[in-house]
Amino acid sequence: MADYVAAIDQGTTSTRFMIFDHGGNEVGRHQLEHEQIMPKAGWVEHSPVEIWERTRSVIATAMNQHHLAASDLAALGITNQRETTLVWNRRTGRPYYNAIVWQDTRTDRIASALEREGKGEVIRAKAGLPPATYFAAGKVQWILENVDGVRADAERGDALFGTMDTWVLWNLTGGPRGGVHITDVTNASRTMLMDLRTLAWDDELLSFFSIPRAMLPEIKPSSEPAGYGLSPDVSPLAGVPISGILGDQQAATVGQVCFAEGEAKNTYGTGNFLLLNTGNRPVRSQHGLLTTVAYQFAGQDPVYALEGSIAVTGSAVQWLRDQLHIIGDAAASETLARRVEDSAGVYFVPAFSGLFAPYWRSDARGAIVGLARFHNDAHIARATLEAICYQSRDVVEAMAKDSGVDLAVLKVDGGVTANSLCMQTQADVLGVPVIRPQVAETTALGAAYAAGLAVGFWRDTDELRANWNQAHRWDPEWDEDRRESGYADWKRAVERTLDWVKVD
Ligand SMILES: Nc1ncnc2c1ncn2[C@@H]1O[C@H](COP(=O)(O)OP(=O)(O)O)[C@@H](O)[C@H]1O
Numbered sequence: 001m002a003d004y005v006a007a008i009d010q011g012t013t014s015t016r017f018m019i020f021d022h023g024g025n026e027v028g029r030h031q032l033e034h035e036q037i038m039p040k041a042g043w044v045e046h047s048p049v050e051i052w053e054r055t056r057s058v059i060a061t062a063m064n065q066h067h068l069a070a071s072d073l074a075a076l077g078i079t080n081q082r083e084t085t086l087v088w089n090r091r092t093g094r095p096y097y098n099a100i101v102w103q104d105t106r107t108d109r110i111a112s113a114l115e116r117e118g119k120g121e122v123i124r125a126k127a128g129l130p131p132a133t134y135f136a137a138g139k140v141q142w143i144l145e146n147v148d149g150v151r152a153d154a155e156r157g158d159a160l161f162g163t164m165d166t167w168v169l170w171n172l173t174g175g176p177r178g179g180v181h182i183t184d185v186t187n188a189s190r191t192m193l194m195d196l197r198t199l200a201w202d203d204e205l206l207s208f209f210s211i212p213r214a215m216l217p218e219i220k221p222s223s224e225p226a227g228y229g230l231s232p233d234v235s236p237l238a239g240v241p242i243s244g245i246l247g248d249q250q251a252a253t254v255g256q257v258c259f260a261e262g263e264a265k266n267t268y269g270t271g272n273f274l275l276l277n278t279g280n281r282p283v284r285s286q287h288g289l290l291t292t293v294a295y296q297f298a299g300q301d302p303v304y305a306l307e308g309s310i311a312v313t314g315s316a317v318q319w320l321r322d323q324l325h326i327i328g329d330a331a332a333s334e335t336l337a338r339r340v341e342d343s344a345g346v347y348f349v350p351a352f353s354g355l356f357a358p359y360w361r362s363d364a365r366g367a368i369v370g371l372a373r374f375h376n377d378a379h380i381a382r383a384t385l386e387a388i389c390y391q392s393r394d395v396v397e398a399m400a401k402d403s404g405v406d407l408a409v410l411k412v413d414g415g416v417t418a419n420s421l422c423m424q425t426q427a428d429v430l431g432v433p434v435i436r437p438q439v440a441e442t443t444a445l446g447a448a449y450a451a452g453l454a455v456g457f458w459r460d461t462d463e464l465r466a467n468w469n470q471a472h473r474w475d476p477e478w479d480e481d482r483r484e485s486g487y488a489d490w491k492r493a494v495e496r497t498l499d500w501v502k503v504d
């Protein structure tokens with residue numbers, strides 16, 4: 001059998017192709033960023049054509065750089081930024097409009113109308129999600145209502161809806177010449193259109209958004225033993241089965257080997273996403289968390305998770321770099337923040353896209369509070385890192401209330417975990433140790449695991465567990481008084497951001 005398994009990770013800021021060996025070690029990678037298109041405040045778009053080109057390019061470059069051929073790969077997995085939505089023409093392969101990104105808030109009126117019309121409760125009960133701009137269905141509705149010709153094409157079955165997994169897979173399998181139009185249960189669970197118990201598109205939910213069924217992909221498990229075939233004219237990987245598909249946060253859950261009920265991970269990327277495995281039953285949150293499918297391996301029952309999604313964490317660091325210009329790169333946030341002992345009473349609530357979990361307030365906007373003339377850029381940098389940690393505490397508290405699980409340690413991964421000060425602060429703010437595995441790219445690894453399990457490259461999840469090794473551990477240092485007074489002030493700061501924009 002071939003020695004490696006690879007994964008495409010189509011993320012919010014970049015697309016990467018990663019190759020792993022049987023021990024779960026990285027063998028090679030290539031990564032390219034794509035443009036963040038922001039035509040108006042609150043709007044965020046990506047060019048699907050650029051993303052598809054970048055996908056082809058990262059595959060070809062990584063394979064060439066590491067002198068690998070398709071025959072070296074046993075399987076390929078796909079993982080993706082979730083909820084980001086596009087609609088394209090089946091015959092031409094051309095998108096009707098840019099992809100509308102998960103952070104985009106243009107559908108706030110659609111979301112608030114659902115609540116006003118009493119449909120919110122049905123969506124919560126069936127899809128496990130609160131009506132919010134975050135999820136895909138409102139974005140599809142917006143495209144159907146605002147882009148000429150899409151609705152008629154959608155009703156005829158010529159206009160196809162997909163999240164990034166679907167778009168990338170459709171193109172890899174031939175595009176207009178017979179591309180496979182599917183998604184997996186984890187991505188479908190982020191649309192507001194799938195019933196979590198039947199794992200099928202739901203007619204009542206479709207009717208809330210006036211979405212024609214003909215435009216929807218078929219829902220599949222997260223792993224597919226037969227795999228989907230790559231088209232030889234689009235990729236050097238022809239012959240390698242695509243046998244795993246998972247949304248990126250679910251993939252990180254698999255990569256962090258959270259296979260038992262009660263196991264959790266927190267990923268720190270553009271946003272933060274804490275997922276707790278709740279076993280084979282969907283748990284309804286009473287505290288602002290989402291119910292979502294964690295994964296479904298072929299022939300097995302689905303495994304569900306409670307999720308705390310935070311919209312802005314690593315992207316607040318990017319904001320310091322790109323908009324305030326107080327740091328040159330993300331890593332400099334640590335150097336700058338270390339120039340001061342603490343944030344000296346400054347709190348930064350980066351509610352750029354409203355607030356996600358556990359608040360779900362699209363009327364919130366960002367604020368920096370507690371400023372005096374004394375404060376400088378280092379205090380702002382420190383407050384930014386603290387905000388990442390306090391937002392995570394908000395979801396950890398909600399998780400404990402919903403599930404009764406008090407985390408003894410927090411398993412972390414993602415770009416921000418390179419910031420040791422931030423991880424130390426996370427341990428301090430939570431009062432539990434924070435641990436990071438040796439392979440920090442758990443998202444791509446999880447997609448590779450799903451693909452490799454499907455084709456027998458890995459025998460079972462026990463074999464994957466043996467691959468997990470701790471690389472770093474941060475233990476709490478703050479005393480209880482500092483921890484609790486800091487958190488109480490954070491909650492006061494959050495209050496200041498609410499009810500800032502008028503949605504209706
Ligand atoms: N040393 C660092 N300190 C703080 N933030 C960082 C650091 N390195 C990267 N980041 C942040 O991590 C994010 C990228 O992480 P990544 O896991 O690649 O995200 P994504 O998968 O969302 O694209 C960026 O938002 C960046 O600002």
Ligand SMILES: O=P(O)(O)OC[C@H](O)CO
Pocket residue numbers: 010011012013080081082083102247248249269270271309
């Ligand atoms: O691409 P990331 O890592 O920012 O993840 C985005 C999430 O999937 C959004 O739900």
